[in-house]
Amino acid sequence: MKKLMMTFGGICLVIVALLGLQWGLMVSRNQQSSGKDTLTFYNWGDYIDPSILTDFTKETGYKVNYQTFDSNEAMYTKIQQGGTNFDLAVPSDYMVAKLKDAGLLAKLDKKQLTGMNNLNPQFLNQSFDRGNQYSIPYFWGTLGILYNKKEVNGSELTNWSALWSAKYRNQVLLVDSARDILGMTLISQGKSVNDQNVADLAAAQGKLSSLMPNVKAIVGDELKLYMAQGEGSLAVTYSGEAKNAMERNPDLAYTVPEDGSNLWLDNLVIPKSAEHKQAAYALMNYLNRPDVAAKNAQYIGYATANKAAYERLPKSVQNDKAFYPKQSVLDRLQVYQNFDQHWTQLYNDAFLEFKLGKS
Incomplete structure (x- = not known):
């Protein structure tokens, strides 16, 4: 009887240990994905005003894990391999088409996008993404x-x-x-x-x-x-x-x-493997706000595709024909x-x- 009791006690200890292990794995998984409040933004190096990400977190509660790449090809390979679930990425024009053709992009839910009317029509509906079904312009x-x-x-x-x-x-x-x-x-x-x-x-x-x-x-x-x-x-x-x-x-x-x-146009896209699409839409919409886009353009120095943001820039910037060419040049x-x-x-x-x- 004593032996049986010891065996039973041992079994109980094993069961408790297994339950503890299972609970620990559940906590671990939840911690990894409780990344529901954290999105991973895959962008070119030094291609956003850092204070914008800080302000975005304060305003929305979403934290941003900012990762960078140095070429479109490197970005494509990383997304294709799927080792990291990027929620938002910034490919150039031709790379949008390549990612789309490879089935690596999520089709945008236009109902979740705001401020699309802020964008300059000149940079919408381009050949690499007709109807902007998978991308919206960032800088050009x-x-x-x-x-x-x-x-x-x-x-x-x-x-x-x-x-x-x-x-x-x-x-x-x-x-x-x-x-x-x-x-x-x-x-x-x-x-x-x-x-x-x-x-x-x-x-x-x-x-x-x-x-x-x-x-x-x-x-x-x-x-x-x-x-x-x-x-x-x-x-x-x-x-x-x-x-x-x-x-x-x-x-x-x-x-x-x-x-x-x-x-050239750099664009915001949501990879199909994104785990935090709601947060990705929130950041896309935030970056598309005229005040935020203007601040970002001032920091980066590149031309903004946001027409409403362009109108907020200093006249000296707006009138710089080297970076905002006259229409006759744009047409060519x-x-x-x-x-x-x-x-x-x-x-x-x-x-x-x-x-x-x-x-």
Whole structure:
């Protein structure tokens, strides 16, 4: 009987232990997901005013786990792998299409969105997301020419072909991007940045190779620093990068050639795997408020897609045609379409051959 009682007692201890373990796992799971008050925001580095996230938490109660990426491709891979459940992300135009085609985005519930009328219609209903079913615009900008006013007459940079002038020998810096550099070359030949004609691409590659004597370097993020330090007279780069360089060096200026360029758009999307969609909608709506969007634009320095926010910006910013181009320039801007693997490879190969000519 004593043995039986000891056995029974042992069984009871085991049951209690198992119940305790089960309860502990339930608590652990609840703590992990009691992330119901915490959303994970996946964004480019330094691409939001930090005080906005603090104010958002104070106003709504939702905390923000802010994580960053440095390229659209890195972001795509992370979302595709699914290791982290991101609730809100900021892909560029062509990447919205790629994420959508891969079934990685949640279709937006327009009933949960507010302030859509604040957005500039110019940046809505783009080819990468007709009807804005999966995305809303965040910031936008252009590809253009950053130049040193002491060394270059900006009035001569009315078209991309100006870069081929012999006077700029070994003075031009190029951003390391196949679509951008081949795109500006295609535009200089009257073609589209989304051209998918083998003969046109070959002609662009040929013209681009003739630019090599003028090319000082093909670089990445360090381009803005090189220009700020006076290590190049001209550079083909993005408006946001140009703005950063100009803040460091007042001798720099930025222009968008009149024959056209790329219009890029960074957008807010909700991944299909998001666990806190209500919180994601709350942050989207908060960022879309005119006062918040204007504050964010002032901090970032990029062009806001929020028309109501634009109207709150200082007149000096509103009238800066380098970053808010006149309509005639906007009308000539083109948005990149998402290429399939075949055409992506053709562009990459053509650009690689060009770069090898510099080595």
